[in-house]
Amino acid sequence: MSSAEFSIIEQFFRRTQHQQSGCAVGIGDDCAILDVPENMQLAVSTDTLVEGVHFLSGTEPKSLGHKVLAVNLSDLAAMGAKPAWVSMAITLPSINKEWLSKFTAGFFALANRHGVKLIGGDTTQGPLSITISIMGLLPVGQRLLRSGAKVGDDIYVSGTIGGAGLGLLKAKQASDNSEDVDLQSYLKPIPKIKLGQKLLNNASACIDISDGLSADLNHILKASAVGAKLDHDLLPINESVREHARQLDDELWPYSTGDDYELCFTLPKKLSEEAMDVINDDSVTKIGVIESELGLRIDMKNGQLVSLDKGYEHFEK
Ligand SMILES: [Mg+2]
Structure with missing residues (x-):
């Protein structure tokens, strides 16, 4: 990890978030370690948003920070899962502190509303794109699927x-x-x-x-x-x-x-x-x-x- 990457993570992504328990090791080590509660299963979904493809170039960073998390939370909603943890890989053209500050403000406002903890990720340099992996919890055997619709429903x-x-x-x-x-x-x-x-x-x-x-x-x-x-x-x-x-x-x-x-x-x-x-x-x-x-x-x-x-x-x- 370069010192620039380290300082971005420290300054913008490492936050004290109180709502979610179950994260034994979070940002800062080689892996995060999570406690999945007994009788629960993990629901996991990953989505990438690329500038110019999934969002317009020059999108206001605060709403972008909201949206990248919202579209992933929406996948948990579709399965009936309770949001728990999220990891983020972000590729940035340059280190723009004002942009990062607004982006993370939008992201963490929504994360805190749903009790989602950021547990890790990656930062690299290149054309702007953001990949989110979201994790939610479901009681064992309970889930909403696409495959259950019956004639007459x-x-x-x-x-x-x-x-x-x-x-x-x-x-x-x-x-x-x-x-x-x-x-x-x-x-x-x-x-x-x-x-x-x-x-x-x-x-x-x-x-x-x-x-x-x-x-x-x-x-x-x-x-x-x-x-x-x-x-x-x-x-x-x-x-x-x-x-x-x-x-x-x-x-x-x-x-x-x-x-x-x-x-x-x-x-x-x-x-x-x-x-x-x-x-x-x-x-x-x-x-x-x-x-x-x-x-x-x-x-x-x-x-x-x-x-x-x-x-x-x-x-x-
Ligand atoms: Mg979906």
Whole structure:
């Protein structure tokens, strides 16, 4: 480790975080050592965000620090896991202390809110990119998977859809209106950790919406070997998104935009009391039903049934 790297870690990443126990050895040695509580299992997910690919060049560092953690927390939410630890590998073009100070402020504000402890990582020099490995805890044998949806289950989404996609377009136009709801949902998504935990043992399948509702729901359908029909009139979208789709003359636009980080899940028709609580307490909307016929269909409510199988592709063909 170079002295420059050592001082970055000491100055910006080594913080006293009180919430999370179970970290026997943290930052500063060759490995971290973690105590996984008895009767619990570790849920682990890794995501890389590259400047110019996953976030716009020149993104404000505080919201970037929030977002890199939020998108990883969202994967824990999708499995119903309780956040515990995180490690980070960050590649920086240069040591910019003001940038690092803002980035870590955004990162640790969200980490502390969810009781996540930074247990280690790596810093290198190069084009800006950040890789996060997040670890959460699940009671042994309990988890939300993509593969449990059954014919007749109802399909739900949390929050609203398409706002982050519209926010990305606004960010590209260099809009910095901090009051803009769409822009904020793109820059600072809120991971649905509590909802995920309430869905544990109640939902039959669950996924977080990162690549777009149609792409992510299709993952559930493929993993569960079922199909689905959505009712277009039920899709929860903001008026600004509705207006944007109208301007494009493409009512299906909200289904294909990513970055919402809401949860899409299925619930059996016969609901437990906990599942009823989810429906009553959280901003979730029933949008359709699981069917035996494979594929995803949208009932446009004008006699048209549209088939949708695409979302954001990581690799262009
Ligand atoms: Mg995911």
